[in-house]
Amino acid sequence: MMDEPAVERLRAAGLRPTRQRVQLVELLFSDGHRHMTAESLHADAGAAGVQVSLATVYNTLHQFTEAGILREVVVDASRSYFDTNTGDHQHFFVENDGTLIDIPGDEIAVSGIPTPPKGHAVDRVDVVVRIRKN
């Protein structure tokens, strides 16, 4: 018998397909890319009838990030954002309302990055284009 895609995705990531994780994966990956904070995901889950505690949402976001099926985006010093798009891309950050918008990785480019200090390797290059409504 064939597992559902959500279950397979979790198995592939080495995570047990618990009810909460399966439902969160379904919510997150059913329809386009998604940006979220722990609070917003918890709210969206509730609205979608998915019962999961906030603590589990936090744990899950980190497990998914560690497993590589989510990526963390640092744009705000007071909240953690996560993105279902783990591929090469960057972001607009709308400072007024805390919203993220993807910028495809093949549109934007960073040049002239100096060699990192000896003994250090580049992990990732993040670009945040901060915009505001006017």
Place this chain on the structure above:
Amino acid sequence: MMDEPAVERLRAAGLRPTRQRVQLVELLFSDGHRHMTAESLHADAGAAGVQVSLATVYNTLHQFTEAGILREVVVDASRSYFDTNTGDHQHFFVENDGTLIDIPGDEIAVSGIPTPPKGHAVDRVDVVVRIRKN
């Protein structure tokens, strides 16, 4: 009688030169550029014999940022960093120890930024090159 530079700098920024602000400006701008968090500045102040409460350090960092003599750097979702270099430049962020290193603005360049959504204007483009010790 001529005011000291720290006092002048505060006056120019429209801030009253209180003892705390004057001493913090002296500490911050006496010798090259500096990166800090509220905690680290509070500790450095203490070590330099500057008496100032943590609450005042927080207030001061924000006032200085608002006044344009400091700039906030968002690299970590759990702490606020500030930089005495308010000019055009970017950063290396050493993920292992939470350290920042400046990248001169004339060395690095970002191209291909899409037009922001209608009704939005670009405020700033931030590049963070995340590096780690190996």
Place this chain on the structure above:
DNA sequence: GTGTTTGCAAAGTGTTTGCAATTTA
């Protein structure tokens, strides 16, 4: 059955705030 995961409530961390006392102008 055994090890993992969940959820609650408590604890933690970094930050902000109310307000009386102090300082600046």
Place this chain on the structure above:
DNA sequence: TAAATTGCAAACACTTTGCAAACAC
């Protein structure tokens, strides 16, 4: 003296954690 600033302690927002009950395999 009037208005701004400070510092304390309490309050906050977000996040993590300890642990017993529930669950996956």
